[in-house]
Amino acid sequence: MDAIHPSSTQNIDWSRFASVQYAMSTDYLCNSVMIFEALMHLKSKAGRLLMYSEEISVTGSFTQSRSLRKVRDEYGVKLMPMQMEFKILPKTWAFSYMKPLAFHQTQYDRHMDELFLLPPYPIAIPRAYRLNTSDIKLCTRVMLVQPSEFEFHRILRSIDAGGPPEYAMEVMNILYKRNALVLPHRFTLSVYMVSSLESWDPDRVLSEAKYLHFSDWPVFKPWIETPAEMMEAEQPACDRPYQRQTCHAHELWLGF
Secondary structure: OOOOHHHHHHOOOHHEEEEEEOOOOOOHHHHHHHHHHHHHHOOOOOOOEEEEOOOOOOOOOOOHHHHHHHHHOOOOOOEEEOOOOOOOHHHHHHHHHHHHHHOOOOOOOOOOOOOHHHOOOOOEEEEEOOOOOOOOEEOOOOOOOOOHHHHHHHHHHHHHOOOOOOOOOHHHHHHHOOOOOEOOOOHHHHHHHOOOOOOOHHHHHHHOOOOOOHHHOOOOOOOOOHHHHHHHHHHOOOOOOHHHHHHHHHHHHHHH
């Protein structure tokens, strides 16, 4: 596909693009429903695709089945049942490999509307800027992929090569760390702090963000209930009334 410029967006065949989610459990399916609802509300032009476990019936009466029908009928989502072929334990490891399966959806040219207009590349991906390490890594929270049978089988070969199980993030770093198109981001302290005397402004950061991914292990994902004792132990400190900014960040964290 040739590079597409914003000036020619009226000629774009949006059916060749898709926002893709994967869900292998009820909790992750619930999160996908919320994301597809948001894409519908924001009038995203690209198609929507949900990869889900083939063990979930679309016609059943369970919550999972009703959720599948909801995204299909109300949000125009195409349903793609998937068979988990990776023999990896525990399941958490195997589920992370659902992301690279987007490479196999070759009925689309690419899988956030303006991102679809970037020049063709096997994968565009952000760096894991939050990791305090000199060895910069890529982050799989958002991936813009150019579906390709070649790349799909290349990923499968890497997974089948053996060795200790690795999350998809590690596999993607092995394959694409030095030749991926890096999606830029602005989340560095130097951007938001003009001087060392300027305080951190979480409201400003949040208002400028286009995508929010909450990850603060051992706290669970927002769509999975975290035990109250863990939430109490892991939440950011708040010493009222002397640290108003810190306490506001604390409140935002709880809201996420």
